[in-house]
Amino acid sequence: MSTHSTDADVAFIKALAEILNSNDLTELSVKRDYGDDDSLNVRVVKQANIVTTTVQGAAPVQMAMAAPVPAAAAPGVPAAPMADPAQHPGAVTSPMVGTVYMAAEPGAAPFVTIGSVVSEGQTVLIIEAMKTMNHIPAPKSGTVRRILVEDGSAVEFGAPLMIIE
Numbered sequence: 001m002s003t004h005s006t007d008a009d010v011a012f013i014k015a016l017a018e019i020l021n022s023n024d025l026t027e028l029s030v031k032r033d034y035g036d037d038d039s040l041n042v043r044v045v046k047q048a049n050i051v052t053t054t055v056q057g058a059a060p061v062q063m064a065m066a067a068p069v070p071a072a073a074a075p076g077v078p079a080a081p082m083a084d085p086a087q088h089p090g091a092v093t094s095p096m097v098g099t100v101y102m103a104a105e106p107g108a109a110p111f112v113t114i115g116s117v118v119s120e121g122q123t124v125l126i127i128e129a130m131k132t133m134n135h136i137p138a139p140k141s142g143t144v145r146r147i148l149v150e151d152g153s154a155v156e157f158g159a160p161l162m163i164i165e
Contacts, residue, residue, distance in 0.1 A: 012032070012040075012042070013044070016028055016030060016044050027044065028042075028043070029041075029042070029044075030042045085146070085148055085163060086159070088160070090140070090142060090145070090163045090165045091161075091162075092124060092136070092162045092163070093158050093159060093160055094127060094157060094158060094160075094161055095127075095134075095136070095157070096127055096129050096134065096157055097129060097154075097155065097156055097157050098127040098128050098129035098134070098155060099152060099153070099154055100126070100127055100149045100150070100151065100153050100154075100155055100161065101126040101128060101133075101151060102125050102151040103151070104126070111123050111124050111125055112125070112144045112147075112162075113144065113147075114144055114145065114147055115143065115144065116144045117141075117143050118138040118142060118143075118144060119138065119141050120137075120138055120139065120141045121137045121138065122138045123136065123137060123138075124136055124144070124161075124162065124164075125149075125162075136161070138164055140164060142164040143164065144162055144163070145162075145164065145165050146162060146163040147162045148160050148163070149161050149162070
């Protein structure tokens with residue numbers, strides 16, 4: 001078990017976030033050793049909107065960053081002005097980091113398009129992570145209103161993928 005203060009770690013992470021913002025940086029990575037089997041690894045990334053820390057032997061801690069990164073709307077669909085798609089009640093978010101594929105294989109028809117009616121549990125896209133194809137199901141039944149990612153694009157954990165209403 002760690003003997004250092006968790007409050008001190010939180011203050012340290014907040015200070016790193018301030019350094020990131022004040023110096024127009026997009027990423028900052030720091031490792032702090034406290035002794036044998038006790039360390040703090042911090043990676044602060046502005047574009048991913050999440051600060052993740054790992055204390056060896058403890059669970060990860062996540063803190064939200066201030067400024068959300070706007071996502072592009074699918075072609076031909078106007079984006080809501082300055083609205084964060086991840087906060088939409090029908091948002092389908094990425095459960096992992098990986099590469100998005102809109103179809104089962106190259107040249108095949110996409111799983112869904114804008115206007116498609118989907119059922120809960122139906123595959124809406126695939127995310128490849130570590131050479132594994134992960135089928136992403138629709139969390140609810142409805143109509144696909146917006147597709148926020150492009151085929152072959154990289155996504156982060158929690159990134160909005162599409163809107164189903």
